[in-house]
Amino acid sequence: xxxxxxxxxxxxxxxxxxxxxxxxxxxxxxxxxxxxxxxxxxxxxxxxxxxxxxxxxxxxxxxxxxxxxxxxxxxxxxxxxxxxxxxxxxxxxxxxxxxxxxxxxxxxxxxxxxxxxxxxxxxxxxxxxxxxxxxxxxxxxxxxxxxxxxxxxxxxxxxxxxxxxxxxxxxxxxxxxxxxxxxxxxxxxxxxxxxxxxxxxxxxxxxxxxxxxxxxxxxxxxxxxxxxxxxxxxxxxxxxxxxxxxxxxxxxxxxxxxxxxxxxxxxxxxxxxxxxxxxxxxxxxxxxxxxxxxxxxxxx
Amino acid sequence: xxxxxxxxxxxxxxxxxxxxxxxxxxxxxxxxxxxxxxxxxxxxxxxxxxxxxxxxxxxxxxxxxxxxxxxxxxxxxxxxxxxxxxxxxxxxxxxxxxxxxxxxxxxxxxxxxxxxxxxxxxxxxxxxxxxxxxxxxxxxxxxxxxxxxxxxxxxxxxxxxxxxxxxxxxxxxxxxxxxxxxxxxxxxxxxxxxxxxxxxxxxxxxxxxxxxxxxxxxx
Numbered sequence: 019x020x021x022x023x024x025x026x027x028x029x030x031x032x033x034x035x036x037x038x039x040x041x042x043x044x045x046x047x048x049x050x051x052x053x054x055x056x057x058x059x060x061x062x063x064x065x066x067x068x069x070x071x072x073x074x075x076x077x078x079x080x081x082x083x084x085x086x087x088x089x090x091x092x093x094x095x096x097x098x099x100x101x102x103x104x105x106x107x108x109x110x111x112x113x114x115x116x117x118x119x120x121x122x123x124x125x126x127x128x129x130x131x132x133x134x135x136x137x138x139x140x141x142x143x144x145x146x147x148x149x150x151x152x153x154x155x156x157x158x159x160x161x162x163x164x165x166x167x168x169x170x171x172x173x174x175x176x177x178x179x180x181x182x183x184x185x186x187x188x189x190x191x192x193x194x195x196x197x198x199x200x201x202x203x204x205x206x207x208x209x210x211x212x213x214x215x216x217x218x219x220x221x222x223x224x225x226x227x228x229x230x231x232x233x234x235x236x237x238x239x240x241x242x243x244x245x246x247x248x249x250x251x252x253x254x255x256x257x258x259x260x261x262x263x264x265x266x267x268x269x270x271x272x273x274x275x276x277x278x279x280x281x282x283x284x285x286x287x288x289x290x291x292x293x294x295x296x297x298x299x300x301x302x303x304x305x306x307x308x309x310x311x312x313x314x315x316x317x318x
Numbered sequence: 319x320x321x322x323x324x325x326x327x328x329x330x331x332x333x334x335x336x337x338x339x340x341x342x343x344x345x346x347x348x349x350x351x352x353x354x355x356x357x358x359x360x361x362x363x364x365x366x367x368x369x370x371x372x373x374x375x376x377x378x379x380x381x382x383x384x385x386x387x388x389x390x391x392x393x394x395x396x397x398x399x400x401x402x403x404x405x406x407x408x409x410x411x412x413x414x415x416x417x418x419x420x421x422x423x424x425x426x427x428x429x430x431x432x433x434x435x436x437x438x439x440x441x442x443x444x445x446x447x448x449x450x451x452x453x454x455x456x457x458x459x460x461x462x463x464x465x466x467x468x469x470x471x472x473x474x475x476x477x478x479x480x481x482x483x484x485x486x487x488x489x490x491x492x493x494x495x496x497x498x499x500x501x502x503x504x505x506x507x508x509x510x511x512x513x514x515x516x517x518x519x520x521x522x523x524x525x526x527x528x529x530x531x532x533x534x535x536x537x
Contacts (some may be wrong), residue, residue: 053362165359196355308496
């Protein structure tokens with residue numbers, strides 16, 4: 019299954035490369051080197067994309083349709099909204115990792131009353147999101163240029179909590195290893211309430227998948243594992259309380275689906291995709307602050 | 319009866335010790351980011367703090383070590399550097415959280431937080447490790463003509479040791495062991511180096527004493 023996923027990824031990459039080589043190739047509208055990475059903004063037709071480290075062949079990107087800004091282009095960004103099945107009306111949202119800003123923008127549009135805090139370590143990404151991806155801070159939505167881990171640790175010390183937390187910091191070429199560990203997840207737990215849901219956008223391939231699954235299970239117990247054949251990402255959905263029965267998710271999906279239509283999120287298809295099956299090697303070592311070689315594990 | 323020399327360490331032994339110290343320095347430095355990241359994040363400025371503190375500590379160590387080498391350089395002092403560096407590295411293993419937590423709470427800016435934490439955790443052991451290089455040069459040098467040659471040899475092995483510590487830690491050690499296990503490894507390596515210095519010096523000095531008394535008898 020993993021092999022197949024990898025193959026489909028490779029196929030997708032090939033298609034992307036072929037498309038890029040065609041005469042109607044992507045026009046680069048902005049390039050800059052930030053402290054952390056090379057940032058490239060390209061546009062084909064009305065599709066504008068943010069790419070990191072394009073020269074190194076990373077296919078990590080986030081795209082926006084400039085004529086339909088709120089519509090989410092990729093499955094993995096849409097998948098984050100599956101977390102709403104566990105908390106349909108979030109009031110305090112935390113998003114770690116801004117990227118092109120599509121997730122916070124859609125959330126802010128859907129939940130205008132909710133307070134949304136976005137944490138992004140790279141100020142250049144914030145600038146590019148504002149300049150090229152129509153991202154705007156609002157009285158309710160603020161961006162903090164900070165590392166996710168100290169931000170969450172401080173929030174916990176202050177006794178702040180969030181009821182919808184999106185960890186989207188792992189889609190770069192370099193994995194922030196300090197945000198994969200048991201201790202980090204314990205700190206995340208401190209800013210969660212029984213109503214809170216944690217949505218982590220991570221990897222479905224490589225040895226890291228096993229280590230990471232073992233770690234999440236250790237901290238949260240059973241969690242929903244959400245994968246789609248179209249993407250190499252997997253979404254972990256966890257909460258403090260035991261997971262609700264799937265029938266409950268379906269009724270939430272029915273109630274919520276229409277309102278997510280404009281973002282392109284096919285919420286009705288999601289409940290049956292959420293799995294609690296242990297499809298990883300449970301004997302893998304727990305990731306801790308003492309042992310977290312995420313980048314080495316991903317390369318293997 | 320000839321007075322025993324302050325040390326009878328063979329050159330290759332001194333070179334090996336400098337190698338161990340170079341390896342330890344970079345092993346600890348490479349783990350620095352891992353140690354600080356739970357409190358100060360993994361941003362570029364955290365690396366900046368660590369490298370700055372190591373550079374300043376080493377430069378102070380070079381200065382002090384060079385100064386100390388002018389007063390009868392001997393094996394016991396040399397071994398003491400290794401023991402002191404090992405002992406002063408222990409807070410990194412045992413007190414890291416206790417040291418970083420109050421800094422994290424008191425200082426909002428992760429740049430200065432990580433800088434101060436780096437100073438408290440790494441400055442002293444690194445400065446002591448820095449003393450080893452000039453002192454080693456002094457122990458190896460027997461004549462003015464050779465001094466540059468010996469300094470070059472010493473820089474060669476200790477920097478090579480640093481390269482091994484850097485690569486070993488970042489490529490393999492973190493994959494095989496926990497951070498503290500690796501740090502304990504460095505501490506044990508430094509203590510073993512100190513023991514080796516004392517034992518080898520003792521044996522070699524006995525050897526030279528025997529030889530010199532034999533010469534005296536023969537004469």
